[in-house]
Amino acid sequence: MYKLEASSMFFHSYKTPEIFAAMNKAGLNSVEFWMETPEFWMAGADIDELLEEKKRYPHLFPIAMHAPIFDLNPCSFNPKVAELSADCTLECIEMLEALGGGIVTIHPGKRTSKRPITHLDKERFHHYLGRLSDAAEKNVQIALENMPPAVNAHMTTAPEMREVLDEYSWLYFTFDYAHAQAAGEPFSFVELCRDRMVNIHASLGRTGKMHSPLAGTKEGEELKKVLSKIGYTGRVTYEFEDLNFGELTLEEKTAILTKETEWYRK
Numbered sequence: 001m002y003k004l005e006a007s008s009m010f011f012h013s014y015k016t017p018e019i020f021a022a023m024n025k026a027g028l029n030s031v032e033f034w035m036e037t038p039e040f041w042m043a044g045a046d047i048d049e050l051l052e053e054k055k056r057y058p059h060l061f062p063i064a065m066h067a068p069i070f071d072l073n074p075c076s077f078n079p080k081v082a083e084l085s086a087d088c089t090l091e092c093i094e095m096l097e098a099l100g101g102g103i104v105t106i107h108p109g110k111r112t113s114k115r116p117i118t119h120l121d122k123e124r125f126h127h128y129l130g131r132l133s134d135a136a137e138k139n140v141q142i143a144l145e146n147m148p149p150a151v152n153a154h155m156t157t158a159p160e161m162r163e164v165l166d167e168y169s170w171l172y173f174t175f176d177y178a179h180a181q182a183a184g185e186p187f188s189f190v191e192l193c194r195d196r197m198v199n200i201h202a203s204l205g206r207t208g209k210m211h212s213p214l215a216g217t218k219e220g221e222e223l224k225k226v227l228s229k230i231g232y233t234g235r236v237t238y239e240f241e242d243l244n245f246g247e248l249t250l251e252e253k254t255a256i257l258t259k260e261t262e263w264y265r266k
Helices: 016-024 047-056 079-098 119-131 159-168 175-185 188-196 218-230 250-264
Strands: 005-006 030-034 064-066 102-106 140-145 171-176 197-202 236-238
Touching: 005 171, 005 250, 016 030, 016 047, 016 250, 030 188, 047 079, 064 236, 079 102, 079 119, 079 140, 102 171, 102 197, 140 159, 140 197, 159 171, 159 188, 171 175, 171 188, 175 218, 188 197, 188 218, 197 218, 236 250
Parallel strands: 005 030, 005 236, 030 064, 064 102, 102 140, 140 171, 171 197, 197 236
Antiparallel strands: none
16 A cells, blocks of 8 residues: 655645644655745754654654755756755755655756747756755655646656656656646556656646545546556655635644545545
8 A cells, every 4th residue: 555645735834743743633644744834944944843743753754855946946047046956955855864764856947938948958957966866875765746738847748757767767756646637648657657656746637626635536536546556555645735725724624634545545
């Protein structure tokens, strides 16, 4: 059975102890903690906060983390932004290493202007991966996430992802199911990249409902069938956009995660 967890960004306005308590109450196996979770990030991203949660909920560790992406872009034509993006990713990897290891999901970046990707953007992307390569020898698996289709995006198709995975033997794959639905033929990623797939961002990818729960949907049933067929045992992360639900209390958010967990375990 795969390991069920949820993204901390579903609890956008809550503090770290509240987030971990909710994940535990929902019956999850672990957490994908965004380094940029606002209350954590703006307070200085102090690892001691997470070490305290490890003492309280050792069964939720090792956790996964998501490297910083807001205001950042490793393919930026501003070299300072590109280097800062790599610096922040490396800080996230170091933090997870200090917590005992796990999986860090990274984004590939995009062309700064809304124009098709060029060889220069790809060079910046490979420079970014080059900076991460030394950190890949640690207890942290670095996993590249596929992106939704956009004129200035790359890593939106399975062949693109496979090519990069073949070039970097240390790199793993986070399969974003919602992004793949938006791109069409979502399970082509599973067919081509499942040997390196260690995390799945699992949510609905329909227009207007992007990053909504999968429980009770045909897309959700299709995903469960595929994961059963291939015998997947990695992480499945609920990546929900809380703005899709309107104003919710902490208890209501916890109930949503509990319902999703019960559906997966049926």
